[in-house]
Amino acid sequence: MLGTLALAVIATLPLQETPGTIWGQVRSGSTGTPIAYATVEVIRNGDPIRIETNANGFYSLSIPAGRHTIRASHIDHASHEVHATVLGGHRLKVDFDLPVRPVRLPNVTARADGVTAAVLRDTIAVKPEDIGTAARRALEITPGVAELGLAEAAREVPGYEPVDPSDVLFVRGASEDLKLVFLNGAPVFAPFQVGGLIAPLDADLFRSATLYLGGAPARYDGGLSYVMDLETRSGRNKVYHGNVSVDMLAAKGQFEGPVTDHASFIFGGRGIHGRGAAPFVGDPFPYEYADGLGRVDIDLGAGNVLSVSGFWNRETVRLDSVQRPGQHAQWGNRAGSARLRSEIGRTDALFTVAAGDFSTRLPFGGLRILITEGISRRARAAADFGRTIGPGRLHFGGSIDRLEFGQTVWPLGQPRDSSLYQVATHGSVAGAYVDATTNPFDRLQLRAGLRADVFSLAPGVQFAPRVSATLLLNENVALTLAAGRYRQYVRADDRPLAVIVTPGFAIPGTAQQLEVASSSHLMAALDQELGEGIALTLQGYYKAFDGLPSTGGAKAEASGVDLWVRRNRGAINGWFGYSLAWVWSEESGSSPAANDLFAGRQLLTAGVAGPLIGKGKFDVRLAYGAGLPFAAIPEPEAGAPVIGVGFVDRPAFSMEPVPATPAPPDQPYLRLDAQIQRTWNTEWKGFAFSVTPFVKVLNALDRRDGIFYYYERGGAAQPVRALAGLPVLPIVGVDWRF
Numbered sequence: 001m002l003g004t005l006a007l008a009v010i011a012t013l014p015l016q017e018t019p020g021t022i023w024g025q026v027r028s029g030s031t032g033t034p035i036a037y038a039t040v041e042v043i044r045n046g047d048p049i050r051i052e053t054n055a056n057g058f059y060s061l062s063i064p065a066g067r068h069t070i071r072a073s074h075i076d077h078a079s080h081e082v083h084a085t086v087l088g089g090h091r092l093k094v095d096f097d098l099p100v101r102p103v104r105l106p107n108v109t110a111r112a113d114g115v116t117a118a119v120l121r122d123t124i125a126v127k128p129e130d131i132g133t134a135a136r137r138a139l140e141i142t143p144g145v146a147e148l149g150l151a152e153a154a155r156e157v158p159g160y161e162p163v164d165p166s167d168v169l170f171v172r173g174a175s176e177d178l179k180l181v182f183l184n185g186a187p188v189f190a191p192f193q194v195g196g197l198i199a200p201l202d203a204d205l206f207r208s209a210t211l212y213l214g215g216a217p218a219r220y221d222g223g224l225s226y227v228m229d230l231e232t233r234s235g236r237n238k239v240y241h242g243n244v245s246v247d248m249l250a251a252k253g254q255f256e257g258p259v260t261d262h263a264s265f266i267f268g269g270r271g272i273h274g275r276g277a278a279p280f281v282g283d284p285f286p287y288e289y290a291d292g293l294g295r296v297d298i299d300l301g302a303g304n305v306l307s308v309s310g311f312w313n314r315e316t317v318r319l320d321s322v323q324r325p326g327q328h329a330q331w332g333n334r335a336g337s338a339r340l341r342s343e344i345g346r347t348d349a350l351f352t353v354a355a356g357d358f359s360t361r362l363p364f365g366g367l368r369i370l371i372t373e374g375i376s377r378r379a380r381a382a383a384d385f386g387r388t389i390g391p392g393r394l395h396f397g398g399s400i401d402r403l404e405f406g407q408t409v410w411p412l413g414q415p416r417d418s419s420l421y422q423v424a425t426h427g428s429v430a431g432a433y434v435d436a437t438t439n440p441f442d443r444l445q446l447r448a449g450l451r452a453d454v455f456s457l458a459p460g461v462q463f464a465p466r467v468s469a470t471l472l473l474n475e476n477v478a479l480t481l482a483a484g485r486y487r488q489y490v491r492a493d494d495r496p497l498a499v500i501v502t503p504g505f506a507i508p509g510t511a512q513q514l515e516v517a518s519s520s521h522l523m524a525a526l527d528q529e530l531g532e533g534i535a536l537t538l539q540g541y542y543k544a545f546d547g548l549p550s551t552g553g554a555k556a557e558a559s560g561v562d563l564w565v566r567r568n569r570g571a572i573n574g575w576f577g578y579s580l581a582w583v584w585s586e587e588s589g590s591s592p593a594a595n596d597l598f599a600g601r602q603l604l605t606a607g608v609a610g611p612l613i614g615k616g617k618f619d620v621r622l623a624y625g626a627g628l629p630f631a632a633i634p635e636p637e638a639g640a641p642v643i644g645v646g647f648v649d650r651p652a653f654s655m656e657p658v659p660a661t662p663a664p665p666d667q668p669y670l671r672l673d674a675q676i677q678r679t680w681n682t683e684w685k686g687f688a689f690s691v692t693p694f695v696k697v698l699n700a701l702d703r704r705d706g707i708f709y710y711y712e713r714g715g716a717a718q719p720v721r722a723l724a725g726l727p728v729l730p731i732v733g734v735d736w737r738f
Helices: 002-012 128-139 150-155 592-596
Strands: 020-028 039-044 047-052 058-063 066-074 077-086 091-093 096-098 168-172 179-183 206-212 226-232 241-247 250-260 263-272 287-301 304-318 328-344 347-364 370-389 392-411 421-441 444-455 461-474 477-491 495-500 506-511 514-531 534-546 556-567 573-585 598-612 616-626 630-634 669-678 680-684 687-698 708-710 729-737
Touching: 020 066, 020 077, 039 058, 047 058, 058 680, 066 096, 077 096, 421 514, 444 477
Parallel strands: 020 091, 020 096, 179 226
Antiparallel strands: 020 058, 039 047, 039 066, 066 077, 168 630, 168 708, 206 226, 241 250, 241 729, 250 263, 263 287, 287 304, 304 328, 328 347, 347 370, 370 392, 392 421, 421 444, 444 461, 461 477, 477 514, 495 506, 514 534, 534 556, 556 573, 573 598, 598 616, 616 669, 669 687, 680 687, 687 729
């Protein structure tokens, strides 16, 4: 009887069913792009179970067995639901393709008292087309050989003879560096990859790339030509994510995730190995590149966030084509910063300690090969503050910078300290600024600022005023007018002094000194939303320069226009960028600058991407540059005497006139790259990931381009040839994301 009663009680208890699992991916129906942070909910008996998709659009949810309604939704897409039966202990894959549904909101006027440090954390990567305005500058960047004065160093080596066309190596680049580039607050001399074999910037790692052709705020203490501010994103601190991509030419990897409950990391690295390109360019591959970029964010509590980041890159080009067996030209950066975002009362604060150095090395010479090296180092400490006062915003702060610059030349195979030519100089600058922004009317924003700097190599205080006004013509059009003064250190004209040579001896020589150059900017910009996700930016500018070494101190002027159009909505995305610039000098006469009284250059980049045959995608990119400057690096004549230990075979400097340097290359830069790919999303034992095989063609038009150019032995009658010119490169690879 007791047994019968127990069975009756057990029969009244609910049975414990084995749960089942649903998983899949939520995508945009128009583009097939995974939708991050979409909501997936399962409805049964009126009690929903919800989960969000991850950054790749995947979800996985354990639910009771039975028939359910499964719904997916996102703020800018229409929701969609299906009915499905889930069996206990089984897995059911349910994918969603949601149609785009833009959300129309009424006009909202918002006013904030500031953003706390903790809110500044941003883990969302920027889209590739959104950093195109900055990456387009990669067409005119250089290895730094010209900027660090290696041409001048070559001329000062004992045994230098008047140049012959075949004794000149041309390198893409101007003679001075007039930009200011920050990467997470650290000064970086040349952050881009210039070989054109991979993207200049890895968009997966970056949050923003802001380019100021004029009108930069007062906190930027330099940038005679332009200012570029690059910011990486912080790593996601919930789960680990990664991306590995390998092809016949290059490889890259990216990893991010939590370190602790209050810290996250993100790290990415890229490299060009060239192993699959040997059939097209020969073996060994003449070009190498590698970089690494990492960041760690630590939440210290009470609105304090510490960010530590580092960057390293190195590029190498073989120069065997001009009888330098086994020799390489190489250059690269190292940079790092530590930044503390905090709040002091109602004032936002950002404290930065950063340093960066850039070095470049170039072999040159005939029978006696010499190595010339240039180094630029910069250390920086800054404090920036922001506070809301009434209807406006006040920014203020200060910075201290120290710049070191050096050149060294020594014989190949000997220690670096056995230098034939060695120069070093340094300078520092301390400055403070104040910048105020206000809205006197609903559609007008005014910003005015003043920067005061004290340069160690220039007398007195140097003031740099900045002002800008932005008028909102309607909800989709904004007009900006800006003006400002900028100053920074530049390499000055050669100055005689004693140059260190072999131990115990010195000869008259010249050294690169630093001087303060300045520029004034006038800029007008029009930003417009054309509808359907199409945005247009048009900028025109005029700049006047003073104190540039290439003009012998005379005034130089520049003007130009920049156009940028992009579309980032719908099935077909794309962008178009065009830059046209002129530079001229007032100087005349027989000085070297007189040969370059007027110069123009134009840059163009364009790209289009969209779906291809179902869930495939295509991507086509075009790059064109004409009028890009080239600097001439002369070589000592083959077999010319060089300085020995304790004596000089012949005077190092001759009063004989030096023949004019042969004309630089005038070939335009032209590249067309194309790629097709197909993504498969899958899951294995609860681990969701995507695999994307791809095929791409680099330099599809077979327009060879090189960083270095030279004349064949025998004179300038022959056209210049490019070292390590790029042929057509078909590439096959695969990308894996999890």
